[in-house]
Amino acid sequence: MGSKRTLVTGCYGQLGRAVRALAERRGVAGEFDFCDIDTFDMGDPAAYGQFDWDAYGTVINCGAFTAVDAAETPEGRVSCWRANASGPSLLARTCAAHGATLVHVSSDYVFDGTRALHDEKEPLSPISVYGQSKAAGDLAVMGCPRHYILRSSWVIGDGKNFVRTMWGLSDRVAAGELAQVTVVDDQEGRLTFTDQMAAAIFHLLDAGAPFGLYDMTGSGAVRTWADIARATFEAANGNGDKVVPVTTAAYYASAKGPVAPRPEHSALDLSKLEATGFSPRDWEDELAEYLASLRAELRG
Structure with missing residues (x-):
């Protein structure tokens, strides 16, 4: 990654933790x-004065507002745009001014599904506030001459995530609580594990790959959320038959607050x-492998 230092934003999130872990495994942390x-609100212009930006050759932006339904509220919309659009715009401007490489992570939500x-040439067509903010962030980052944008979907890593939630629900079904x-089952895509995203980021930087936009998810078959839930239930308690597939419209029919529209197709x-x-x-x-690790963690 060169002789200069690397700054990682959003280090407490799932991807930030994976980037730190990979840096530690490679002995470069x-x-x-x-x-x-x-410590650093990248959406605040005044916060940029705390860094000596000439010391950094690379900035890896792992920070984002990802609460897609909360983004549809007045308060959430402001926070979402600050983190996903204003912040990346300021980072891009700063990296461009100091000749640094900016790595940014995008989302399948920039498409209508x-x-x-979806490939890298598809025009942006977001249908939610979250998707619109991510699309705006992508466009801002593209203004930095030295940039990599990695577009992901359905992210799973260390921390709260869909698979861990499904495991907990499987336990509740097994206990008779549910x-x-x-x-x-009408949204299709592939999971993106954060260890693979971190590895892809390091690869692009180390290989000196051409700057630009890259799709990055796990490879393999395209499945639905119900498929993933069923596999998790089976691994947890052998009760995959207790996962009942429903349409998105039916699932959110009784929602109390605003619901963000989701892309129907998210495969990249x-x-x-x-x-x-x-x-x-x-x-x-x-x-x-992740389910096996959850079993070891939760079953002791």
């Missing part, structure tokens, strides 16, 4: 600085990233 919103497979669980074309020499692992293999 001493060349990194890590921060989160408690009408295409079965009869069954409904999960949407990985061929551009693979052409650089990085082949993401099959996400179902990673899911099996």
Whole structure:
């Protein structure tokens, strides 16, 4: 990554933790600085004066507002745009001024989900506040001459995530607290495990790959959220039959607050990233390993 230091924002999040872990495994963590919103609010122009930006050759932005439904509220909309659009815009301007490389993580939510497979050339078409803010952030980052944008979907890593939530629900069904669980089956995509995203980021930087936008998720079959929930229930308690598939409309029919529209199709074309020499692992293999680790953690 060069002789200069690397700054990682959003270090407490799932991806930030994965980037730190990979840096530690590679023995280069001493060349990194890590921060989160408690010490560096990247959406605040006044916060930028605390750093000597000439010391950094690379900035890896792992920070984001990801509460997609909360983003549809008046308060959430402000926070969402600050983190996902204003912050990346300020980072891009700063990195451009100091000749640094900016790495930024995007989302399948920048698309309306009408295409079965999305590639890097597809026009932006967000249908939610979260998606709109991420699209704006992408456009801002593209203004930095030295940039990598990695577009992801359905992120799973250390911390609260869909699979861990499903495991807990499986336990509640097994204990008789719940009869069954409904999960949407009309949204399709692939999981993105944060260890693979971190590895892809390091690969692009180390390989000196062409700057630009890359799709990055796990490889393999395209599934639904209900499929993933069923696999988790089976691994947890052998009760996958207690996952009842429903439409998105039916699932959110009784929601009390605003609900963000979701893309129906979230699968991303990985061929551009693979052409650089990085082949993401099959996400179902990673899911099996992750479920095994959850069993060891939660069952003792």
